[in-house]
Amino acid sequence: xxxxxxxxxxxxxxxxxxxxxxxxxxxxxxxxxxxxxxxxxxxxxxxxxxxxxxxxxxxxxxxxxxxxxxxxxxxxxxxxxxxxxxxxxxxxxxxxxxxxxxxxxxxxxxxxxxxxxxxxxxxxxxxxxxxxxxxxxxxxxxxxxxxxxxxxxxxxxxxxxxxxxxxxxxxxxxxxxxxxxxxxxxxxxxxxxxxxxxxxxxxxxxxxxxxxxxxxxxxxxxxxxxxxxxxxxxxxxxxxxxxxxxxxxxxxxxxxxxxxxxxxxxxxxxxxxxxxxxxxxxxxxxxxxxxxxxxxxxxxxxxxxxxxxxxxxxxxxxxxxxxxxxxxxxxxxxxxxxxxxxxxxxxxxxxxxxxxxxxxxxxxxxxxxxxxxxxxxxxxxx
Numbered sequence: 001x002x003x004x005x006x007x008x009x010x011x012x013x014x015x016x017x018x019x020x021x022x023x024x025x026x027x028x029x030x031x032x033x034x035x036x037x038x039x040x041x042x043x044x045x046x047x048x049x050x051x052x053x054x055x056x057x058x059x060x061x062x063x064x065x066x067x068x069x070x071x072x073x074x075x076x077x078x079x080x081x082x083x084x085x086x087x088x089x090x091x092x093x094x095x096x097x098x099x100x101x102x103x104x105x106x107x108x109x110x111x112x113x114x115x116x117x118x119x120x121x122x123x124x125x126x127x128x129x130x131x132x133x134x135x136x137x138x139x140x141x142x143x144x145x146x147x148x149x150x151x152x153x154x155x156x157x158x159x160x161x162x163x164x165x166x167x168x169x170x171x172x173x174x175x176x177x178x179x180x181x182x183x184x185x186x187x188x189x190x191x192x193x194x195x196x197x198x199x200x201x202x203x204x205x206x207x208x209x210x211x212x213x214x215x216x217x218x219x220x221x222x223x224x225x226x227x228x229x230x231x232x233x234x235x236x237x238x239x240x241x242x243x244x245x246x247x248x249x250x251x252x253x254x255x256x257x258x259x260x261x262x263x264x265x266x267x268x269x270x271x272x273x274x275x276x277x278x279x280x281x282x283x284x285x286x287x288x289x290x291x292x293x294x295x296x297x298x299x300x301x302x303x304x305x306x307x308x309x310x311x312x313x314x315x316x317x318x319x320x321x322x323x324x325x326x327x328x329x330x331x332x333x334x335x336x337x338x339x340x341x342x343x344x345x346x347x348x349x350x351x352x353x354x355x356x357x358x359x360x361x362x363x364x365x366x367x368x369x370x371x372x373x374x375x376x377x378x379x380x381x382x
Contacts, residue, residue, distance in 0.1 A: 022093075022096070025089055025092065025093065028085060028089050029086070029089055031085075032082045032083075032085045032086050032089075035082040036082055036083075039082070040150070081378075081379050081382040083153075083287065084286060084287060084290045084379055085290075086153065086157075086287075087157070087160070087287040087288075087290040087291040087294065088290045088291070088293060088294040089294060090157060090161070090291055090294065091164075091290065091291035091292060091293065091294025091295035091296075091297075091298075092294035092295065092297060092298045093294075093298075094112075094161065094168060094291075094294075094295055095168070095172075095294070095295045095296075095297075095298035095299050096298060097111065098168060098169075098172055100169065100172055100173065100176065104169075105165060105169065108165065109161075109162065109165065112158065112161050112162075113158070116154055116157060116158045117158075119154060120151065120154040120155060120158070123151040123154065124146055124151065127145075127146045127149050127150075127151055128142060128146050131145045131146060131149075156284075156287065160287065160288055160291050161291075163194050163198065163288075164194075164288070164291060164292060164295070166186075166187045166188075166190035166191040166194060167187070167191045167194075167224055167228070167292065167295075168295055169183070169187045170184055170187035170188050170191060170228055170231075171227070171228065171231055171295065171296060171299050172299065173187065174228070174231035174232055174234065174245075175231070175245070175299050175300070177235065179231075179232045179235060184232075188228060191224065191228070192225075195220055195221040195224065195225070196221075198220060198288075199217045199220065199221060202217060202281050202284065202285075203217050206277060206278050206280070206281050207278075208278070208281050211265065211278060212262065213261075213262040213281075213282075214262075215258050215259070215261030215262050216258075216259060216261075216262060216281055216282055216285060217281075217285075218258065219255065219256075219258035219259055219285055219289065220285055220288060220289065222255065222258065223251070223252060223255030223256075223258065223289060223292070224292060226251055226255070227248045227251055227252050227255075227292070227296055230244055230245070230247055230248040230251060231244075231245060231248050231296075231299075234248070234303075239306070239307070241303070242303040242304075242306045242307045243303075243307050245299075245300040245303040245304075246300055246303050246304045246307040246308075248296055248300060249293070249296050249297050249299075249300045249304060252289070252292055252293045252296045252297075253293050253380070255289065256286065256289045256290070256293070256376055256380075257373055257376055257377075259282050259285060259286055259289075259372065259376060260372040260373030260375070260376050261372075261373075262372065263372060264279050264282070264372055265278045265279055282372070286376075
């Protein structure tokens with residue numbers, strides 16, 4: 001039977017007791033998958049036609065024409081928000097299915113494992129066969145190739161869900177006004193331990209603090225703990241509690257801009273492989289924070305609706321219309337200096353596109369940490 005759909009685009013569960021189907025979430029995931037497929041097809045085509053080399057400078061070799069540049073830009077914009085969108089949606093759905101009570105954490109993790117492990121296991125087998133046959137990989141090299149291949153998304157999602165489970169339960173207990181319970185303090189303690197271990201591992205593995213990028217490793221503990229503090233402070237009911245919980249969701253989104261406090265490691269400072277490895281820390285922390293944002297947004301959804309209910313809808317519509325004038329700043333013709341880092345497009349001092357083979361002066365506004373912040377702004381815009 002097809003699930004029924006109400007006027008809000010929410011499909012009703014066929015079986016009683018199941019959460020309703022969120023069709024707009026399904027569409028978001030469909031769009032994200034389509035962007036990934038198109039992106040990989042374009043990158044393979046670009047490399048096979050010698051339009052680009054991975055370890056060459058400039059990254060995009062001539063001949064380039066306007067059509068090729070525009071396609072490249074469209075791919076970058078898809079990559080810019082696609083991967084963060086996956087984790088944002090995953091966090092939202094985790095809140096949609098999370099239940100509290102005896103054995104709830106075990107059931108929650110078991111359901112996540114049942115959804116992720118089968119496709120991951122199949123992907124590992126297929127990818128291992130490919131690398132073993134085509135690249136003659138074996139032993140640790142084969143394991144590394146498989147681990148860092150396109151299936152990284154599955155194990156990263158599973159790891160993030162496990163690591164953020166204490167945080168998610170702490171937020172849910174706050175939503176249920178159970179901040180003074182023993183379970184809440186246990187979840188907070190476990191989350192603090194997770195934050196410490198994650199930051200230590202990332203810093204020791206890639207030397208982020210030694211490179212001067214302390215804000216990157218500080219983003220996860222600062223944002224998550226500040227969100228928990230706001231959620232715990234929203235004890236009273238009524239409008240005050242709704243505003244506090246809404247503020248927690250806003251803080252989670254704004255907190256992602258801590259990753260824009262420092263510039264990416266440019267090619268002038270690092271070689272290609274070192275640049276990717278160090279900048280990977282920023283990308284990892286981004287998807288962690290996006291999962292956190294999605295979960296908190298779903299938890300405080302009702303409070304946010306009540307908080308914004310006093311604002312005239314017409315006023316919001318006019319404001320959105322006026323802000324749409326900034327669309328030009330986020331389009332292809334506004335992108336003069338860009339560099340791709342995994343799924344981020346950042347503005348740095350070295351332009352990717354050398355228009356008409358002429359070196360152009362870098363825009364001072366797009367250099368340094370401002371470029372990383374601008375890239376995050378583009379992500380949230382899309």
